[in-house]
Amino acid sequence: MFTSSVPPAYVELAGHYSWMFVLLSILIACLSSYTALSLNERVRKNGFFHQSVWLVLASLAMGFGIWSMHFIGMSAFSLPVAMHFSHLWTFVSVIPAILASFLAFTLASRSTQSFLSFALSGVAMGVGIASMHYTGMASMVMDAVYRYNIWLFLSSIAIAIVVSFIALYIFSNLKQLMEKRIVKIITALIMGLAISSMHYTGMAAVTFYASPDSILRDHASHTDMTMLIVPVAVGMFFLLGVLLFSSIMDRYIDYRISYFDGLTRLPNRRQFEKMLNKPAASRGLAIWHFHNLEKINNGYGYACGDQVIQRIADELREAHPGFKELYRIEGNRFAFLSEETEPDLFQKAMETIALKWKEPLLLEEKWIELSSVCAVSFSKGADPHHQLYANALAVLEHPLLKYEHDIILYDSTIHTFSFEQEILNGLARAMSEDELFLVYQPKIFADTSRLNGFEALIRWRHPVHGMLSPAVFIPILEQNHRIDDVTDWVIDRAARQISQWEKSGLPGQKIAVNIPGTYITSARLTASLEKAITHHRVDPKQLELEITETSVVQSAESAIRAISSFRKQGFSVALDDFGTGVSSLSFLRQMPITTLKIDKSFVDRVPHSEKDSAILHAIITLGQSLNLNIVIEGVETADQVRFLVTTARSLTVQGYYYARPMTADEIAKWRLDFSETLREDYLFS
Structure with a gap:
């Protein structure tokens, strides 16, 4: 096809382009x-679908x-001869493009x-583009022959390889910036x-x-337009459909898994706690x-137990x-949470529901009798x-307590002492029998997407109460001066975990532990x-002490001396929940801290609130400006991450956008799940 010889009496044809189709092909x-x-x-995100699914979809889209694009570009070029396409070769020509795209994206998504x-x-992407093009050219059936200029032929392949290399290099090395739409558009x-x-x-x-005999007098191309319209229509609908499917379904599934119970489809504990923490003038709670x-x-x-739970949920719903x-x-346990409602009305609603449980439930010819109780409490702002x-x-x-479907209103003279005493009495058992345990939330460098401890x-995990929120038992321990015992236990377990990670081939991991109140100045700490x-043979640099503004304000001089001492021993010290106190700025320049942790409340409305964004900035x-490491807590959205990346360099972020708090075993699985993706670049590299 590169020879310069042509059949005798054949003449060279002059074609012309429709610029509307040319622009459409580039757009596609x-x-x-x-x-x-x-x-x-999405290969780098911990979504519902496996990463290989997104690789396949990306390859199909590409x-x-x-x-x-090829067949739209072909329709843009008109020749004065009759022409149509071989159906077989037309559809075969898509295979090299898909396979080459899959290979290119797989190589570009490797962890190293x-x-x-x-x-x-x-090379894979460029050769795939070229193979598709020239296979598509071979599918043309027309009353003409064609010859290639060898240098332009090779140049076309070289162009495809070089520009593909540049695009994939940008894609792989600017992973975090790729979440910014403008960077993604430029790369596209x-x-x-x-x-x-x-x-x-x-x-x-x-x-x-x-030949002159085959040239049409009206100089119009008799291309099989059906074969051109179909790729355009199918391609457009496929691309838009895949994009819509990926952006909506994966986010929706992730949201349902994170915030809803799988069996009953009701909002789960995570969503309950999120709503519970929102400010309200008054609230009613029934459990x-x-x-x-x-x-x-x-x-x-x-199976029957699951049916009972579903039936209970249906009745409550x-x-x-x-x-x-x-x-x-x-x-x-199921909970009703109400805002700004009359206590009498709330309690009567629960009494109406209680009537349902006094009669047995009929499930698959079995009569199931339930034992229940409803606890009701109210709070003001x-x-x-x-x-x-x-x-x-x-x-x-x-x-x-009896389980006779009663509605019991909280009474501080009857209930508080019993619950608090049980928490306090069970503390020693909880620490010795691993009812208390630690979870670890990763902290990530925002601009490089690498792990920072x-x-x-x-x-x-209480044997009677089930999973107790720290917001429930920590205040009780603090009020009864037992929090220091738990802090010592946390320090020992964190040091032990660092040592275990060292032995398992994950050296240099750093863990931050919270130091409560005035314990920062205690010789016991x-x-x-x-x-x-000493016991776990851990470098002090691998432990970071997080103190609150309140602990510093209560005893500023003693706290500053204690922090200086810890710094000399090699520990780093972070000021936690910065911005929630009233005297932070007056002590900030005096405290020899290494890290400033900005409270979640400053991030919640960023970047949509200009005022909050300006304050955070x-x-x-x-x-x-004080040479402190900055950690942003409570980061949950891509918009927040993009704002932080563009606001300053070397920021560390922590929140559900990257990972929830996990046990050590879950972290190990978390690492393995991403070991073959770009996400591993910032997890354990």
């Missing part, structure tokens, strides 16, 4: 590139886009990158131009010849506790008044948010730290 190439990049980006891997990715434009420039350079390389579900599971099987929200907060839930728990754990957070690092600037 850029749109397919943008879609493929968006889908491939390959189909290349294919569609090198110039060779980028070169191979560029580069990839789209790679496809388009290769196509039109390849078209410039070909010369068409035909329905079903006492004999384990007995039903043992007697009739877990059907009966609950419109002014309340219903949640499943534990296996055998001045009361702490956690107190509402703690009061309801105090009712449920009263030693004289963990924060240790305490949890209590110093002894506890020395004991932990000012705090970050202040902290960095």
